Amino acid sequence: MTTLAVIVYFAVHGAPSSGPPRPYAADARAAYVREALAALQATDPTTLAQAKAYIGAVSQSACTSAFARLRVECTMSVARRYCAAKKGGSVCSLYADVIASRALAEDYFLSSAARYALLQQSRDPRGAIERELRRMEGELAVDMRLSSCRCATDDTRCLALAIDGFCVAAGDEHDLPWQACVAALTWFIGTTPR
Amino acid sequence: MIGTKTLSTLALVGLVAAVARLTGLLRPDAFLALDGRTAFVLASFAVVVGTVVFRFWRVGERSAHYLRFVGRRDAEEDEVHCVGGDRYRVVIGENHGEAFDLGPRAQHVACVALFLLLGLVTLDRRAVDLLATVPERLEVDTSEYCSLPSDAPAAASPSDPGCALIRRAYALGYAKDLGSCAPKEREASQTACTRRQRDEPFLHFAWRRLREFYRQTRGVATADYFAALAHEFEARTDGLATLYATERELIASTPRASHHVFTNLPEPPDSVMTARGCLERTRHVGQRVESGVAGATRGSRIFEHIVVQLMFEGRYEPAAGSCREFQIHWGAPTSACADLARSPEVFLAAHGAGEHLHAALGRRKVALALRELDARTGRERGARAVVPAPEEFVSLSCYIEEPRAAPARRFWTVRLEDQTLAAIELRVPPTSMGGDSLHIDRYGYVASLLARGFHYGAVLSDAGIDVAAAGESVSRSLVGNDFLLTRLYGLESVDVFVAPDVIAARADLLEVYPYYVHLRNYVHLFRLQYEREHARL
Numbered sequence: 001m002t003t004l005a006v007i008v009y010f011a012v013h014g015a016p017s018s019g020p021p022r023p024y025a026a027d028a029r030a031a032y033v034r035e036a037l038a039a040l041q042a043t044d045p046t047t048l049a050q051a052k053a054y055i056g057a058v059s060q061s062a063c064t065s066a067f068a069r070l071r072v073e074c075t076m077s078v079a080r081r082y083c084a085a086k087k088g089g090s091v092c093s094l095y096a097d098v099i100a101s102r103a104l105a106e107d108y109f110l111s112s113a114a115r116y117a118l119l120q121q122s123r124d125p126r127g128a129i130e131r132e133l134r135r136m137e138g139e140l141a142v143d144m145r146l147s148s149c150r151c152a153t154d155d156t157r158c159l160a161l162a163i164d165g166f167c168v169a170a171g172d173e174h175d176l177p178w179q180a181c182v183a184a185l186t187w188f189i190g191t192t193p194r
Numbered sequence: 195m196i197g198t199k200t201l202s203t204l205a206l207v208g209l210v211a212a213v214a215r216l217t218g219l220l221r222p223d224a225f226l227a228l229d230g231r232t233a234f235v236l237a238s239f240a241v242v243v244g245t246v247v248f249r250f251w252r253v254g255e256r257s258a259h260y261l262r263f264v265g266r267r268d269a270e271e272d273e274v275h276c277v278g279g280d281r282y283r284v285v286i287g288e289n290h291g292e293a294f295d296l297g298p299r300a301q302h303v304a305c306v307a308l309f310l311l312l313g314l315v316t317l318d319r320r321a322v323d324l325l326a327t328v329p330e331r332l333e334v335d336t337s338e339y340c341s342l343p344s345d346a347p348a349a350a351s352p353s354d355p356g357c358a359l360i361r362r363a364y365a366l367g368y369a370k371d372l373g374s375c376a377p378k379e380r381e382a383s384q385t386a387c388t389r390r391q392r393d394e395p396f397l398h399f400a401w402r403r404l405r406e407f408y409r410q411t412r413g414v415a416t417a418d419y420f421a422a423l424a425h426e427f428e429a430r431t432d433g434l435a436t437l438y439a440t441e442r443e444l445i446a447s448t449p450r451a452s453h454h455v456f457t458n459l460p461e462p463p464d465s466v467m468t469a470r471g472c473l474e475r476t477r478h479v480g481q482r483v484e485s486g487v488a489g490a491t492r493g494s495r496i497f498e499h500i501v502v503q504l505m506f507e508g509r510y511e512p513a514a515g516s517c518r519e520f521q522i523h524w525g526a527p528t529s530a531c532a533d534l535a536r537s538p539e540v541f542l543a544a545h546g547a548g549e550h551l552h553a554a555l556g557r558r559k560v561a562l563a564l565r566e567l568d569a570r571t572g573r574e575r576g577a578r579a580v581v582p583a584p585e586e587f588v589s590l591s592c593y594i595e596e597p598r599a600a601p602a603r604r605f606w607t608v609r610l611e612d613q614t615l616a617a618i619e620l621r622v623p624p625t626s627m628g629g630d631s632l633h634i635d636r637y638g639y640v641a642s643l644l645a646r647g648f649h650y651g652a653v654l655s656d657a658g659i660d661v662a663a664a665g666e667s668v669s670r671s672l673v674g675n676d677f678l679l680t681r682l683y684g685l686e687s688v689d690v691f692v693a694p695d696v697i698a699a700r701a702d703l704l705e706v707y708p709y710y711v712h713l714r715n716y717v718h719l720f721r722l723q724y725e726r727e728h729a730r731l
Contacts, residue, residue, distance in 0.1 A: 093676050
């Protein structure tokens with residue numbers, strides 16, 4: 001009887017999957033981008049600004065290292081601790097990931113020369129850099145919109161698929177890593193008032 | 195019977211038109227190459243000069259004389275023999291209106307057309323540019339005379355410290371001299387002025403210049419100088435065929451290298467390595483080898499993609515060669531290299547490679563002849579004096595995919611013209627048909643086929659020497675369901691060209707792996723090695 005029950009269970013639910021998890025498979029990526037987008041849209045701007053200021057500042061200062069991987073691990077730890085302290089749960093973890101990735105991606109969008117020029121010209125260099133990043137993220141979003149995206153602004157499922165597809169192509173055609181592209185687009189779309 | 199003015203006008207128009215046609219100036223592309231300014235100058239020249247000639251030479255009026263072909267017939271009384279013998283002759287007579295003459299408007303048009311054609315023959319963009327600078331070059335040098343030396347010594351600078359007091363003491367007699375505050379003498383000119391002196395008579399100045407010219411000419415125009423000139427002229431006259439061949443190859447864009455890869459893979463339907471458009475189509479290709487492509491030509495597309503990435507893609511640095519000098523011959527037999535070694539001319543002709551290859555070898559012969567000519571005339575051509583050996587600019591390779599466990603390489607000797615070349619044959623296992631493959635092994639095969647001494651390993655990688663530790667560390671860091679974006683930055687420390695297993699074990703990472711980080715280094719090192727082994731004429 002027990003054997004029969006087990007056979008019926010696996011017949012209904014399917015055999016347990018084997019092999020390593022695939023969090024970066026296409027469908028899993030799109031689902032994650034959708035969750036991140038929803039988390040950004042659901043969080044109030046003040047909370048996001050605080051998280052961005054804290055994680056961004058630590059990533060640029062205490063986490064700075066000659067070894068890129070150390071900086072990545074450090075930034076991730078800082079973001080985790082921040083969410084634990086705020087008791088933000090999975091929503092915090094999602095938007096903190098976008099913020100941490102965005103902080104690490106800054107070098108891809110702003111060259112040292114451009115950053116130095118901003119530091120020289122502005123009395124509020126951090127604000128100037130943030131505005132410049134925002135402008136470039138906006139350009140990227142426009143590029144995506146013109147090239148492939150036909151989604152409504154509130155259709156997060158469609159947007160997530162579009163962001164993932166655009167960033168895979170951008171990574172192949174240009175020297176922009178997928179995660180940097182996704183963080184930029186998700187942040188821009190998720191924090192732009194609809 | 196035709197008026198002499200009409201005959202002259204038509205003959206001149208015909209003559210100039212023939213010259214213009216022979217020199218290629220009447221081709222449509224020659225007209226298209228004219229810029230706006232040159233076209234305006236030409237048109238103005240034709241209208242102004244043509245009209246002036248028409249008016250002042252009275253071309254529009256009736257001809258005073260006519261010419262008539264009379265053959266065997268007798269000439270009229272008032273006609274005079276002009277040209278010809280007893281059987282065929284042309285006579286000249288006074289025209290009272292009976293001879294054919296073009297109307298004034300037609301003559302005017304003919305005059306303008308004549309000078310338009312003359313302008314086309316004699317004026318081009320460079321000539322117009324030179325004409326534009328004539329006024330500047332005609333400006334008279336105002337410094338024709340030597341400048342007058344100033345009689346007054348330069349005054350000491352009033353800002354010299356303490357000098358005012360010393361000058362005052364000197365003026366009152368309290369000091370014997372001014373010392374360092376004395377006015378400084380202007381330094382004598384280092385070179386004597388050879389221009390005309392203010393009080394020098396013109397004839398004396400002219401004689402002085404003539405004498406100077408003679409002195410300089412006597413120093414240069416020696417018998418040896420003229421003998422060397424004559425020798426160079428004779429040598430270059432003897433080498434006219436070589437010089438002509440050099441120019442012809444430049445104009446015809448004869449290939450400067452000839453590289454051929456024969457493969458048993460079928461030709462892909464949208465191959466980018468075609469004679470036309472390959473420069474544009476190979477300039478930018480995706481970083482990732484297209485793994486989603488299925489079908490019989492999948493292996494061909496992957497092979498071509500890797501060849502283009504290694505050789506011609508211009509994203510990171512200039513291409514290693516010209517795609518017009520690199521041909522992939524698809525659908526070759528698996529015995530391609532053996533057939534090539536056995537009867538090279540027949541094999542190359544059958545695969546459409548013979549003409550290209552012989553053209554490159556022919557260009558080398560011309561380059562050698564030119565170098566010899568330069569040596570005889572004592573001319574230096576710098577880098578052009580070095581003519582590469584055939585194996586540097588000609589390569590023959592066979593890339594064969596067949597069922598086998600491990601790759602095998604073999605060299606074949608090919609005798610072509612009077613040269614001995616080495617053809618390399620590489621037999622490799624077929625391309626993996628799995629959609630989730632990196633094809634890193636193909637990179638290694640293709641790279642070693644094109645640049646025989648190329649090798650890539652952990653020492654050359656930007657990821658560091660301890661590949662295994664880095665791979666293990668990254669593999670651990672990519673386990674987890676949170677912070678999926680941030681975790682991926684660690685992937686940059688994994689070089690797939692050294693440790694493909696790290697990524698191959700995680701098929702889901704194929705689309706998000708930053709290929710450019712290490713592909714750039716791989717391509718850079720490949721091209722360094724390729725340029726060490728190959729050259730262009």
